[in-house]
Structure formats: structure tokens, C-alpha cells
Amino acid sequence: MLSEQEIVRRESLQAIRDLGINPFPAEKFEVNFKTTDFTTADLHKNMEADIEKIKGIGKVGAAKVVEFLAKNRFKVDNVLADEEFMKSVGLTETIEWDSGVDRPSTTLAEYIPTLRTDFLGDYGGDDGKELLFAGRIMENRTSFLNIQDAYGRVQIYLKKKEFVIEGLEEGAEKLFQKQLHLGDYLGLRGKMFVTQTGEVTVKVSHLKFLAKSLRNLPIVKKDKDGNVYDAFTDPELRYRQRYVDLTVNPHVKEIFLKRVKLMNVMRNYFNDQGWLEVETPILQPIHGGAAARPFKTHHNTLDMPLYMRIANELYLKRLIVGGFDGVYEFGKMFRNEGMDRTHNPEFTAMEIYVAYKDYIWMMEMVETLLEKIAQEVTGSTTVGYDGKEINFAGPYLRMTMFESIKKYTDIDVSKMNEEELRGVCKQFHIEVDNSMGKGKLIDEIFGEKVEANLIQPTYITDYPIEMTPLAKKHRTSEGLVERFELFINGKEIANAYSELNDPIDQRGRFEDQLELAKRGDDEAMVLDEDFLRALEYGMPPTSGLGIGIDRLTMMMTNQKSIQEVLFFPQMKAETVVEKEEETTE
């Protein structure tokens, strides 16, 4: 069933056709202007700058003129009518221009009416630039329409009988204009001017209809005090119809632009170092490289099971074996786990491996990188998140895992055996089961007692060997590996190792994992013979790092839900309303 408004749109579509206009033309529409090329804000800026140049009324007077005009929304008539104001700032005096400024001698009072056009620069006046641009109607006040393109909005003015509608016979303008609806796409040609109220506006000389919208966009309105009306906020609708969300909520688009920027900053930085962006398999016969439950699928021709990757680590290391000294990949990972505000079944990780480096070098690299990202994405190295100020300028605090537990629980677990660790867990009411080994128990204590305290960027280093089968044994501390995780606001953001490149040690670690699997750990790692073969040929000492791009984006855009930084977060299937069967006559 179509709603009343949908029927109106379809009738309008037909009406446009009846007027001889194709509502979905095939040919391109050439554009030479973006709505952000010149804005009302630019007008204000130019105005202030130019008035500063005016001599004779002095700086105080100039400031007053600007203030007055702004307060009157650039209604110059108001200024001229206010005699008291005119006198107070000396508006009747002749203006003496700076030597560099080419203007006729005049009084400010005579000059002010020309200001609005003047401040448009190349865009102003009858000989101003002819603008070609396209977008969709977001507000419609009959002769004033707001047009939105990919960058922003600009107001257009359709003055009766002063513009041509492509393909339309003369005299039918009014009929046509009635068929314009919110969301319709228009191609426009015109010149810029400034209205009495100080709005930068394009006076249209030529209009071409580009596409019809058959559904009603939920237009969000804002008054001059910034109050928002009819905000499109229902999360379900926003995520399911992201195209609508992006159209009517500019702040949403902003998040995704920042996400792209963040990834590009990383990409550029890595490329500058000569590291190589690569792609590795998403469908894997063995789901290695991390501890998580996979999605399983099946290949028909090969008649074999395949898994969606839970990590790409083992493939990237194979490439280091192959002789590249730096490889990185931005890739989707798939984990068959729960969903909440920080977890989506598919998520994006950036993994990088650099030969001849260690995890200490990697900490320094990450500090440099994150500081750069914060600066370029948010404009500052301090970023507000969840009401806190996160400082991304390095160096970051470093603590070993044992030190951090000692700090927040006053218990030294470094020398404890499995039984003693279980005792500590019991003391803190942490649930444990038999499948948990020493490493997992320590991780539980850490997760329960330490994590939440790590607000500012903090490296936790040197993890127990049992929970990290792919990292190299610590150079000095027995029973630990060279690993760090970066925590920000109590959440893990990055994970890195000095990579294990001793194939015999690696085989042993995999076997320990099999042991854990036997005890019931369904996330223990699987042994990958081909990966071991690669290590046996020889892998150089290497440091590797993984960063959760979604979570980092959340940090940089102050979002509390992962769904806000994914274009299309995973959702349950939308219930399809069964169409009523047509009654046969």
C-alpha cells in the first residue's frame, strides 16, 4: 500500500512527463561549483576584513559597523535608517582608502549598499562567475529553495519569468514548479548575490530537472537559535536506511569523512616509509591468527569447508618470509561472536608487519602515528571522548601486565602458579572454569581489575606466554612474551608483538593450544602446517601490529557505538510486510 504522499509523488512524476520533460534524463550534467566554494560565512569574513581597510571611521567604528550589520542580518537599509548609529561611527565622512585599494572616494553611507555584492569577490555582480551545479531540494519556499550537494547547501532564488526550464514550453513554468518536491534533483545555472537578510544565494537563470524522488525525506529543520525540529534519530531507521540518514544528517556524514581521513593518514604514513599495501585471503581453509569463533562456509567445486578469516596475521607473515620488509592490510575480519556497542560481526582491522624491528620500536611508531592521526582528523592532539580529554601526544605510559595488576590490586601475581591464580580470581569474585590456563586466568584478573582504569593511552607490555602463542619469548623475563596492547579509555585499541620466528618454538606453542582446546577452550588456535613450513624456511625478526579501525574511529569522532562508525552495521532481517494478494475478479 502506498501512502498518500507516495501517491502524490507518483502523480507528480506523470505530470512532469505530461509537460514534456524526462524526469530521469540520461545525459550528464556538467558542474563547476560546489556549495562550499563560497558560503555565508565567507561573506562575513570578507566583510570584516574589508571594513578594516576603511580609514576615517577608525577601528572602533569599523567593528561597530560589522557588529551592526551582523545583528541586522546584513540588512543595510536598517543601518542607513539609524541616524544615531550613522553619526556615532562617522558614516557621513569621506572614506580614504589604503593606497593599495582601488576604490573611488565616497562616503561610507554611499558605499555600504554595494557591500554585499562587493564582498562576493569574483562571484559578485552582473559580470560575476556563471555557476553550474547540481543537487537535491532540501527546503522549498516556492521561490527560495535550498539545494544540497555532496558538500553542503546553498540557497537558490527562482524569480518568476526570469529563468528558463529546460525542455519546457513558455507559460508552463507555474505548472512545472508545483511538481518540485523535497528530494528532487536539479541541475542549475545562475549567478550569486546576497539577499537583504545576508544569505548567499544563487539567482537561477536555467534549470534542468535531473531526477524525481518518490519518497518523502524526513527533513530536519533548525531555527536561528540552533534548536532542531523533527530530527531523524530513530537508530533502527537510521541504520537500515543509511542513505536517508546521510542525506538529512550532515553530522553523520562528517563521521564517515573522518573515518576515511583517518585511514588515509595511516596509508600515507606507511607508504612514505616504503611499506606495501597488500591483500590476503578472506576465505581461509584454516582460521588462524587469533582466538575467536569463525563463520564457516563451503566451496562447492573444491567440496571443502572454508572459513571467513578471523585474522590475516599468518598470511602477512608469509609475505615477510617472501621477502617484503614491510606489509600492511586494511581488511574486514569476521568473528562469530556477540554483538553490542563495541562489536560487529564484521569489523575492520589494520595489520602491519615490519621486518628487523621489535615491539619497542613498534610502540614508538604507534605513538607517532596516533599523534599524527589525532592532529589531522580532529585538529588537535587532545581529543574529547565520553566527557574525558584523551591526550594522543606521545610518549605513552608503559607498564608491564604484572606491574599494572600490582598497581590496581596490590597483589603480585608474577610468581603465582595456576592454583594460586584461581585463588585470586575467587577473592575478586571472577568466574573461572577448568578450561582456563594460567595465562587466561591472569588475563581475567587484568580485565576485571585494571582495564577500566586505563583512560589515557597506556601500553601494557610483557604478557604471559600461555595466552600469546604467536609472540616471541621475552628477551630477559622467563615465562613472558614481547607483546603490548594499547589501551585508551579502558578499551583495547591496538595489539602488537615481536613476532615469533622460531619455527620449533612456534610448533610447540600451537601444540599447547591444542591442549587448551582439549580442555574445552573453543577459541584456542588451530595448528597451521603451511605457516610452520614458511617459518622453517626462515622469517626475519619482525614486529607486527593490529589496530581496530572502527574503535579508533569511535575515539576520533567521539562516538559511543560501533554502529555509528559503520555505514551498514549488522542488523536482524527486516520483516517484509507480505503484500496482500490481489483478489481475482
Added chain:
RNA sequence: CACCCCGUAGCUCAACUGGCUAGAGUAGCGGUCUUUUAAACCGCGGGUUAUGGGUUCGAGUCCCAUCGGGGUAACCA
């Protein structure tokens, strides 16, 4: 899977303790008018209250089930 909250017009929201024909604004339609601006003014349409049952003289409101969303918890990054 467990617990809590929510689902009313295209959109944002009302509707008291279960009680009159489920109301506003916006969007839409018909006018007037416009260098206007969440334009304004006059008039008019628009609803199986998520879906299916039940209790009741009477259900948007109470009960049960289902679907969808949000939150907490668990898992995980």
C-alpha cells in the same frame, strides 16, 4: 540464550487511573504572498496505535505470544 525499556500519521512527539470521533507541529494537497529563511497566513486530506490472540460494557493504555529496536549481562576486538 537471560533480564529491563520501547514500537502511535512520511518524520518528531501527545493522549491522566482503561472511557467522547486517537491529537499537535512538520511534511503533503488547494489558495494568498514573498529578496524569503524552522517563511507567514487561510482552508483540506492523512491512522487496522508493530503483528496475532485474550480480559473487559469499553483497550493506544492491562495480560500472553511473535517480530523489530535500544540498554544491561555474557563472549570478543
